[in-house]
Amino acid sequence: MRVVSELSSSTRSSGAVLGLRCRECHRDYPVAAAHVCEFCFGPLEIAYDHSVWARTVSRASIEAGPQTMWRYAELLPAGADPDTRVDLGAGMTRLVRAHNLGRALGMAELWVKDDSANPTHSFKDRVVSVALSKAVEFGFTTVSCASTGNLANSVAAHASRAGLRAVVFIPADLEAGKVVATGIYGQTLVAVTGSYDDVNRLCAEVAGELPWAFVNVNVRPYYAEGSKTVGYEIAEQLGWRLPAQVIAPVASGSLMTKVDKGFRELAALGLVADTPYAIFGAQASGCSPVATAWKNGWDVVRPVKPSTIAKSLAIGNPADGPYAIDVAKRTGGALEDVSDEEIVAGIRLLAETEGIFAETAGGVVVASMQRLLATGQLAAGAPTVLLNTGDGLKTLDAVAAVSQPSYTIAPSLDAFRASGAADPVTLKGVQR
Numbered sequence: 001m002r003v004v005s006e007l008s009s010s011t012r013s014s015g016a017v018l019g020l021r022c023r024e025c026h027r028d029y030p031v032a033a034a035h036v037c038e039f040c041f042g043p044l045e046i047a048y049d050h051s052v053w054a055r056t057v058s059r060a061s062i063e064a065g066p067q068t069m070w071r072y073a074e075l076l077p078a079g080a081d082p083d084t085r086v087d088l089g090a091g092m093t094r095l096v097r098a099h100n101l102g103r104a105l106g107m108a109e110l111w112v113k114d115d116s117a118n119p120t121h122s123f124k125d126r127v128v129s130v131a132l133s134k135a136v137e138f139g140f141t142t143v144s145c146a147s148t149g150n151l152a153n154s155v156a157a158h159a160s161r162a163g164l165r166a167v168v169f170i171p172a173d174l175e176a177g178k179v180v181a182t183g184i185y186g187q188t189l190v191a192v193t194g195s196y197d198d199v200n201r202l203c204a205e206v207a208g209e210l211p212w213a214f215v216n217v218n219v220r221p222y223y224a225e226g227s228k229t230v231g232y233e234i235a236e237q238l239g240w241r242l243p244a245q246v247i248a249p250v251a252s253g254s255l256m257t258k259v260d261k262g263f264r265e266l267a268a269l270g271l272v273a274d275t276p277y278a279i280f281g282a283q284a285s286g287c288s289p290v291a292t293a294w295k296n297g298w299d300v301v302r303p304v305k306p307s308t309i310a311k312s313l314a315i316g317n318p319a320d321g322p323y324a325i326d327v328a329k330r331t332g333g334a335l336e337d338v339s340d341e342e343i344v345a346g347i348r349l350l351a352e353t354e355g356i357f358a359e360t361a362g363g364v365v366v367a368s369m370q371r372l373l374a375t376g377q378l379a380a381g382a383p384t385v386l387l388n389t390g391d392g393l394k395t396l397d398a399v400a401a402v403s404q405p406s407y408t409i410a411p412s413l414d415a416f417r418a419s420g421a422a423d424p425v426t427l428k429g430v431q432r
Contacts, residue, residue: 016052017077020044020221023323033138033213035220043319044221046077050268059240059271062232067092069126069229075265076229077222078134086132086162090125091229093117095237095385100353101366105373109383111243113234114356120157120181121391122150122312122359123255127226128215132158134222135213141165142212146203148196148251148312149178150390155215156185167212169199175311177394195306197316216252227255231262234385235272242267242277244382247369249361249389250281250290250335251313253320259387260327278333280378281324282368284308284360288337290321294328295335301325309340309398310360312390334377342367347392347399357392 020029024042035044057074065071069091070079079085093115102110115123128151135143142165145155152168159166166187170179171194183189192199200216207217215223235242242263248256260279267274283291286308293301301321306314318324328334338346346366351357358366365386372378392399409415416422 015074015080016048016050016056018047018049021047033140033218035218046221046225048077053265053269057269057271062236062271069129069226069233072229072232075232076130077225078130078137084133084136086129086136086158088119088125088129088158088161090118090129092233095234096354096356098354098386101350104349104353105370106380107373107384108381111234111238111383111385112350112354112356112388113230113385114388115230116356116358116362116388116391120150120153121394122154123227123230123387123389124150124154125158126229127151127223128154128158130226131213131215131219131223132162132164134219135164135215136162138213138219140211140213142167142210143215144168144203144206144212145215146170146196146200146217147182148314149174149182149394150312151216152182152189153178156182156187156189159187160185169203171196171199171311175395175397177396181394195316196314197303200315224254224258227258228262228265230255230387231259232266234259235263235266238383240272242272242275243385244276245278245280245333245378245384247280247282247365247372247378247384247386249313249365249387250283250318250321250324251315251361252318253281253290253322253324255387255389256281256324257320257327260331276332278331279327280333280368280372281328281335282365283335283337284310284313284343284364285337285339286310287314287316289316290318290324291335291337293321294325308343308360309395310343310364311395312359312361313364334372336368336371336377338364338367338371342370344399344402346370348402350388351392356388358388359390359392359395360398361390362388362392363398 022037022042025040062071068089096112098110098112118125143159144167146169152170156166169190172191207214213219266272287306289301289304303317306316343363347363350366407419407421409419
């Protein structure tokens, strides 16, 4: 810890960043590699001087920026200097008008924010780009993380681009595609025999021993701010307006809270009209501590042991779970959970209607949206955005059984005719 403190104390706040502030007791701290309040053990987050933003940020200044998440650099706690920015080009992913899916579900205006197009094919590129940019500013030379897969991919890739060493910790039973997509960057990959929560606990211990930047431990306050750019982009891509409803997958709960924060910041700056919106969270039933707390009216989120195909959401003790519940309460949203069978059906529905192949987290969102519609919690006539946070190519095992060839035939015209493949009635997919 002594070495880390020396590294962190050498930096000073710049731009609109005032320092760190406890989310619970509101004590202030200087800019440092720290994430927990020393008095109440609450999480630390970035404190900004909003008057600086009011002078420097406008729609015009944002629109003049690069076609990446860094068009919002003035609103982020790191990366203001392009020379120290760790950037693979994340952000400004497409916002797709989902006409076919909307019609299938009876929704008037449905959109998909498709973050599978990010450099390592998940929304984690946003948070990692900010975290590693801050790590470089702090002077760290080794970066690390605990990950359910997507974060591991992103940390390894960004570290390689920045010339940093990365040591990435993952559960040993992670999907093979995510293991390969991390190992290919030549960084150190440590598989731990245990759940993500076991891995995260180990990383917290290692962070106390070594002078490394752990993106979701000691530099977490900076890392988490990258998720705000999802909210910023949605608003900008909708013509500088807020959607009425957003549905986000919930793992730690941070994404849900940061999309909300992004919307509130844009409204406070007058960049969008301060219109009402509701944010909904989606979990897999095999790991649904936040949704369970919501449905039972609990004030605390009780840890669970994950058992689901949605491994990217398999965090049994989510750090931001209570804050995700607060967002749902304040905005008029809700939290829902769905079975593994529903997740697979959700992946297929999105693929068959919109040509978007989502990973399991996207299937959770689509299936939860269907549940929320059926129970009347989601308004079918309101502009709605669902978040697809990753690429289905990362979780092929989840849908392999339902994605086999329709026919296997000999290489002859007679065999093709006999198969029935040419019969329109047997063809599956969207009607043309």
